[in-house]
Amino acid sequence: DSSAFIGDQVKYEIIGIDPGAGIMKTTAQALKDYDLSDWKLVEGSGTAMTAAFDKAYKAQMPIIITGWTPHWMFSKYDLKYLEDPKGVYGGDEQIHTIARKGLKTDQPSAYTVLDRFEWTPGDMEKVMLAISDGKKPEEAAVDWIKDNGGKVDEWVKDVPKAEGVKLKLAYVAWDSEIASTNLVKAVLESRLGFKVDLLQVEAGPMWAGIAGGDADAIVAAWLPTTHKDYYDKYKDKFEDLGPNLSGTKIGLAVPKYMEIGSIEDLKK
Numbered sequence: 001d002s003s004a005f006i007g008d009q010v011k012y013e014i015i016g017i018d019p020g021a022g023i024m025k026t027t028a029q030a031l032k033d034y035d036l037s038d039w040k041l042v043e044g045s046g047t048a049m050t051a052a053f054d055k056a057y058k059a060q061m062p063i064i065i066t067g068w069t070p071h072w073m074f075s076k077y078d079l080k081y082l083e084d085p086k087g088v089y090g091g092d093e094q095i096h097t098i099a100r101k102g103l104k105t106d107q108p109s110a111y112t113v114l115d116r117f118e119w120t121p122g123d124m125e126k127v128m129l130a131i132s133d134g135k136k137p138e139e140a141a142v143d144w145i146k147d148n149g150g151k152v153d154e155w156v157k158d159v160p161k162a163e164g165v166k167l168k169l170a171y172v173a174w175d176s177e178i179a180s181t182n183l184v185k186a187v188l189e190s191r192l193g194f195k196v197d198l199l200q201v202e203a204g205p206m207w208a209g210i211a212g213g214d215a216d217a218i219v220a221a222w223l224p225t226t227h228k229d230y231y232d233k234y235k236d237k238f239e240d241l242g243p244n245l246s247g248t249k250i251g252l253a254v255p256k257y258m259e260i261g262s263i264e265d266l267k268k
């Protein structure tokens with residue numbers, strides 16, 4: 001019944017992702033700040049969230065998800081963010097590259113490339129879209145490198161090769177981070193000869209891993225807001241190499257065919 005209150009239409013559920021994601025903590029806070037105690041944030045995974053969304057969208061049913069940009073969903077579906085008049089989700093952020101302590105002296109070539117690595121939301125979306133269309137992440141990364149040789153040349157310019165040297169990059173299976181982490185792996189391997197292992201973990205272990213030196217680097221740190229708790233917890237135990245991408249956004253998202261426009265509309 002489309003005339004029913006939105007809460008009844010979606011069973012008072014917001015479809016979330018993995019519990020360690022910053023957007024889950026922020027959404028829990030949003031439910032408090034907007035006085036939405038009837039609502040429930042459903043834990044799952046990025047994959048389960050996009051599958052649930054796809055199913056609802058095809059049936060033109062209402063659904064509310066935790067969403068973020070860059071993401072291929074915004075190209076594939078007519079999707080909109082709910083306005084956040086209280087600003088709970090923060091403003092624009094950046095994705096930072098973080099290295100373990102000591103990487104600079106141990107692996108200067110890798111450190112230099114990681115430090116130089118920087119791309120745009122449009123770049124990341126291209127890789128994400130190719131993957132969502134069925135390409136393997138490794139192939140999508142190699143294709144992007146082929147199409148963007150000039151950019152990659154700048155990242156590796158005058159950097160000595162490190163044939164066969166092993167590196168470990170940690171990441172969480174968020175579609176945005178699957179794209180970026182595979183891209184950096186492909187650059188380090190194809191241009192410099194590194195042998196890069198990808199370590200897929202949850203968000204907490206990812207930050208613990210970089211702080212403890214189990215991982216060499218991550219390109220998945222959403223700052224200053226989304227991963228603030230993790231950043232503050234491990235401060236001084238890693239090296240922040242600064243933004244590799246600017247202009248991200250997180251929030252609650254719904255299909256455009258839904259009539260609500262603001263988080264405040266979730267309140268009866």
Ligand code: PBE
Pocket residue numbers: 017020021022023024068174176177203222226227250
């Ligand atoms: N995300 C994508 C992550 C960071 C990358 C927005 C889902 C998070 O909420 O922690």
